[in-house]
Amino acid sequence: MRTIKIGLLGLGTVGGGVVKLLQEHAAKIEQTTNVHFILKRVAVAHLNKPRKFSLPEETILTDQIDEVLNDPEIQIIVETMGTINRARQAIVQAIYNHKSVITANKDLLAIDGPKLAQLAKSRHVDFLYEASVAGGIPILRVLSSSLVTDQITRVSGIINGTANYILSAMVSDNLSYDKALMNAQQKGYAEANPVNDVKGIDAANKLSILSQFAFGKALDPTNLNVRGIDQLTSAQLASAKQFGYTIKLLAIAKRLSNRLYTSVGPTLVDNNDQLAQVNGVQNAIAIESNALGSSVYTGPGAGAKPTANSILSDLAAAANDILNYDCGNAFNNYHSELTPSTLNNAPQSYLITIYGRSTRPVDSIDWQNETSNHNYWSGLTPVISHKKLNLLLETIGNDFAVSYLPVYGTVKLQAIKEVK
Amino acid sequence: MRTIKIGLLGLGTVGGGVVKLLQEHAAKIEQTTNVHFILKRVAVAHLNKPRKFSLPEETILTDQIDEVLNDPEIQIIVETMGTINRARQAIVQAIYNHKSVITANKDLLAIDGPKLAQLAKSRHVDFLYEASVAGGIPILRVLSSSLVTDQITRVSGIINGTANYILSAMVSDNLSYDKALMNAQQKGYAEANPVNDVKGIDAANKLSILSQFAFGKALDPTNLNVRGIDQLTSAQLASAKQFGYTIKLLAIAKRLSNRLYTSVGPTLVDNNDQLAQVNGVQNAIAIESNALGSSVYTGPGAGAKPTANSILSDLAAAANDILNYDCGNAFNNYHSELTPSTLNNAPQSYLITIYGRSTRPVDSIDWQNETSNHNYWSGLTPVISHKKLNLLLETIGNDFAVSYLPVYGTVKLQAIKEVK
Structure with a gap:
């Protein structure tokens, strides 16, 4: 068995999940990957912040991020800090230091994903980010392995758990948007400033990443025509219900010949459609493709453990590439020259x-x-x-x-x- | 770009699908795999049988299976002949001849999968069979990559499209079992001798394979306590419906500590459960796991193109291993010492x-x-x-x-x- 040392940036919800799963699932991970992972260093903002879990004894906690990024023994960096600028800086430095990088940072990826992927490739390290879209649905790896031989025509996703939780509560408990949002905030499913989630911005960022994998075309999320759920009325929800529909925040990308049509916003979904049955913080992604026809993947959209598992699956893949001296392959090789357009017209x-x-x-x-x-x-x-x-x-x-x-x-x- | 030559055994529904998809999706496959696949030889039983599709010009059709198996230029053999004994013989010979093998032959795999995998490993060739379970759902690759770091506690599948088609018709069109079976046969969804499908034998074979990936334990399908759908009465279906349930042929494997409990047979499923919404020839697999909680994958269970796409995804993986001089890794490395038991008690x-x-x-x-x-x-x-x-x-x-x-x-x- 080989040993691979890793460094972790950030020890919040997701970082903590990584630490816990690495310990809980250690036996299975060692057996299936043939690698003994050692979490050598973890960088945090506040060294003495109380935490609900303990680090492995050999792990060194530091508030100096460079100690992690510059440790020559560390071969893989897992970035779970969030924020855009500091994360970008850390990732770039890690890549320059010849370390493979795993991140869940969809906001950064939506802006700079292709550039960072290019940089990683040029430095012969892996750059993986399964956790960035639909935390617990392994959709990026499915698109880049199992569906890599298929031709995809449409991707439709419920990919923002907060918005879906609010919408589900509005429908099932007959709540107003404001009341449902407050409930979601109280339960920790929505942030104090929920604008990214309820305005569809987060969904647009994820659609940009999904689109790169499904259609070979990364979309500029700031160019997408995005509608949020914050203007929905109970009259709309009640009418939809009466007509046999429910309302979901859907992110859709649909290809026709050389154009890629997208939309992000609240959309009526027929109650007989599988997407209508996806409630609460669950996510779902429906794929239409030439070979498979219709397939739907559902699972948890966020949360410490689902997101951490996606990170660990990236870790297994990165470790395998290190063992095979085969780092630096793009997570997704597909590229195409599609013209972005909007479904709204x-x-x-x-x-x-x-x-x-x-x-x-x-x-x-x-x-x-x-x-x-x-x-x-x-x-x-x-x-x-x-x-x-x-x-x-x-x-x-x-x-x-x-x-x-x-x-x-x-x-x-x-x-x-x-x-x- | 590298060229890899492949050989195909059998040119029925699935083999024909492979030939068609290889041509239709050639551009994307070449770009994403960086491999130009040449279908060099195809072995069939009857050379002059009329076929609805044309082979590539360079492809050599033969009724001598050895011409395919012994061609030193061929690096990957795709077996779509079906039957157990002839397929086993061909696969063993291909492995001895140092060729990676891809098959969809679940009946053979349920009996000899672990042995053949062992043989392939010892000869340093790949042995892949994504298409053997739930044709269009990439469940084996998901289990052996994205979920390889998770601990799975239950797998529940609608994994026989024929039985699900019959059950769906019994419910939606209020048909008797005999009438629904006849309809399925007329539409080509059930074979003239449907015993493997309606008696649950096919589902048990697939559960055996699934269980190896999910729990590291291949089950002997002949030891499973299997019930079929052929004894279901309209009284049972009507009563289930009235109580808020539908009836599905479910294959279930559930782990508790060091035991693996299984059942295969018609089962009441709550209408609010995602599995209840899966109708016709669609398949679905629901996974309960420690990190993800609940996830459900649905897609086509059979058919030429879905099955062929799973084979092509194996082809992409096998080609990647050939390029990396990394053949001979097991499709799934997980093994555990669980004691098989039955859920029925x-x-x-x-x-x-x-x-x-x-x-x-x-x-x-x-x-x-x-x-x-x-x-x-x-x-x-x-x-x-x-x-x-x-x-x-x-x-x-x-x-x-x-x-x-x-x-x-x-x-x-x-x-x-x-x-x-």
Whole structure:
């Protein structure tokens, strides 16, 4: 058995999970990887902060990050500090020091993932980040190994556990958005400043990474047209339910010929769709592909142990590459020249909700379903063009407040091409 | 780019799928694997049989299997012939000839998988078989890479598409078993002799392989206590539905300390469970593990392209090992000394159905739910011991025909241990 020494940056929820799992699962990990991992050094911000778990006896705790990054015995660095700039700096230094790097830092990866991957490759070290998307679903490794021989046409994900927890609570407990958010914060599922989660920014960052693996094209998340869940009304949720749908924060990337269409935002999902059944902090990723047709992967989206397990699976892979003198292969080799575009302009079906009015607003549309009470009227459109949607919203919006949500799976991309 | 020449044995549904996908996805496969695969030779039983697809120009078709197995240029053999004895012979010869082998032959693997894996290892060639379980779900690679660092406690699978298709049709179209089987046969989802599928034998074979990956313990499928779906009655399906359950052919392996408890057979699944939503020929595998908690993978269970994609993902892995001079690693390294046991003797909840009687048979049981019509009475027991079940069946069975089915997820294994 070989020994490989590793360094850990950060000892928060995820870092602590790594320390615990490395100990709890040590026997199985040694047997299956044939490697004895020694956690040699851990860098933390505060040396004396009380912690709920103990470090292995041989582990050296330090508040000097350089002691970890510059230790010549350490071959793999696990970065769980979070933040963008300090993490980037540490990762770059680790790579320059010829260490393989494992990170879960999706915010950094969404911005600089391809660049860091390139740097790692040029320095012949591994750069792995399974934990960055859907913590406990091994989706990146599946995409880059089992599905690497398939042609993927669509990826749809519930990839923000906080938003899904809030939405599930709004539906099952009939809560307002504000109340559901407060509950999520009390239970530790949402941060005090939840903007990244509820505005869809986190989901967009993850979609950028997913898209690189599924389509060979990293998306600039700041260019994505992202809608959050913070404007959802109970009228929308109730109407969706009545029509046989639930509302999910979906991140979607769909390929048609040389274009990659994306959307991130609250979307109606048919109750018969597997994605509709995914509740609470669970995540799910649905893949449409040429060979497999439809497959769905569900699992925990976050949490100390699920995320830590994804990091450990990266550790096993990095160790294997070290043993085989085969470091420096990209986590994902696929690249393609697709033009990013938005799904939001595509013809699709919508839920239209009008506040302060209880009768059908326009008769010229073949409404698929409608409902009303004294507070609102809601209707489900057939597949209509974006132009027609805008006209409809304008017509109604002159007199009433109105909101709309797309219906998952109704997009007609062919139609867009014909129009152009 | 490197060139690797491969040989294919068999050109039926799966073999044909391999030929087609290799051509359709050639560009992506070359880019992501950095290998140009040449299908050099294909062995078939009948040279002149008409086929719906064309072979690449450079491919040599032969009815002499030895021409493929003995070609020194061929580095990887893909076996899609089916049958046990001829396939075993071919695989052994390929391994002796120093070729990596890929197969989907679950019947052979359930019997001789560990032996063949050992032989391949000793000859420093790869032996891969992702396609053998749940054709389009990359479950073996997930278990041996992403979950290799986790501790799995239970695996539950809908892993026979034919049985699931029949059960789904019985439920949704209210068909008898015989009628549903006939439909499945007409649509090509069931073979003329469906015994392996409907008797649970195929599911047991796959559970044996799954168990080796999840628990490090290959089970002897002939020692498993297997029940089929061919004795299910419409009374059972209707009663289950009324109680909020559906019936699935489940293969389950559950670990408690040093024992591995298994069952294969029709089982009531709560409609709120993700497994209940898996219909038709779709497969699903639910994993309970220490780090991840609960995760579920669903996808196509069979079919030319899904199975072929799993074979191609093996091909990519085998090629990577050839490029790295790293062949001969076991597909799965995990092994453990667990004692096989049966879940069927564990305390659990049951659906009891009595034919020709419409009143409650025994008052001493705290029935959780009951229903009846003029033909039958059905009741849901609380968790009861196997002994109590047998007493109950005996009592009732003296006067009436009676059947029972376990309820998924109700097993109380702790109780078994306490009794012992």
